[in-house]
Amino acid sequence: MTTPILVTGATGRVGTELVRLLDRAGVRPRALVRDVERARTRLGDRAELVAGDLGRPADLDAALAGVDRMFVLTATGRGQLTQERNAIDAAVRAGVRHVVKLSVLDAGRDSPLRHGVWQGDANALLVNSPVRHTVLQLAFFMQNLFGMVGGGAIRSSAGDGRVAMVDARDVAAAVAATLVDCPDWAYDRTLVLSGPEALSFDDTAKVLAEATGLPVRHLPVPREQVAAMLRRFGAEEWYAEDVAVFNDLIAAGRVATVTDTVRRLTGSAPRSLADFAREHAPVLARAAAPAPAGRPGG
Known part of the structure; x- marks a missing residue:
């Protein structure tokens, strides 16, 4: 019995949910993972786990033997x-008939984001390959807010x-729908995924405050401070600068596009931030709690 779908990035936030959704749809995917035992603690028996590294063609x-569809997601x-090029080249060699790839919004040679250029180059390789493809782009995960809210404040230069x-x-649901039963209109396309609305961080703070019952505010800071905060937490210079640039893009209105792609692919509307915040209120409340007296806070 062949395994029709290979999932990369299977233990991340999108990949874990994707494997769960595929399993629920009656498809047991194969997952390429670095550490099989660690992956099993996250994925259970919902996927066939194969040890491997995207850096090794x-x-x-080996992982693509018997596979005809593939999901490509790599760590930024x-x-x-290099990893995404390896995956696409291997898909061509294996005769994979459909590759679904996740990407940052507006990836390409002209992207002001370093990782936007990297992903854009990989997207171009896929688009120009003989393999049928669907590139799904997005701007911002709601889950990013878990790491942004601290001491009762969201700090940004946006x-x-x-x-x-x-x-x-919802991203995982769109990927699953595209892998399992891709509609004709989604083949050989680059599509943008979003939630139901575009929100400022002022709006976001209000939504989180209502969900948690705690005071949450948006605290504007200079863009240099955005990068400096990340460097203090150990981020590489290029990544810290990319986050600061992304704040610039938000401020310029370049990542506010709302689409109906999730609904068209899955048949269901994407979750709103209010729904997300209510569901994750305990986690957000811990992040949003004011810093104790004598410690730096909002």
Whole structure:
């Protein structure tokens, strides 16, 4: 019995949910993972786990045996383009008939984001390959807010700009629908995923405050401080600068596009931020709690 779908990035926020949804749809995918035992704690028996590394083409060749569809998602980093090129080249060698790839919004050579250029180069490789493809782009995961809310404040240099946030679970649902039963209109297309609305961080703070019952505010800071905060937490210079640039993009209104792609692919409307915040209120409340007296806070 062949395994029709290979999932990369299976233990991340999108991949874990994707594997669950595929299993629920009666499809047991194969997952290429670095650590099988660790992956099993997240995925259980819902996927066939194969040890391998996207940096090693031979591992991909072995994992793609008997596979005709593939999901490509790699961790953001300097090796991202190499890993995604390896995955696409392996898909061509294996005769995979459909590759679904996740990407940052407006990836390409002209992207002001370093990882936008890397992903854009990989997207171009896929689009120009003989493999049928669907590139799904998005601007911002709602789950990113877990790490942004601290001491009762969201700090950004985005001003009153808006961003079309989307729940990672809705992204996974769109990927699953595209892999399992791709509609004709979604083949060989680059599609944008979003939630139902574009929100400023002022709006976001109000939604989180209502859901948690705690005071949450948006605290504007200079863009240099955005990068500096990330560097203090150990981020590489390029990544810290990319986050600051992304704040610039929000402020300029370049990531506010709202689409109906999730609904068209899945048949269901994407979750709103209010729904997301109510569901995750305990986690958000811990993040939003004011800093104790004597410690730095909002």
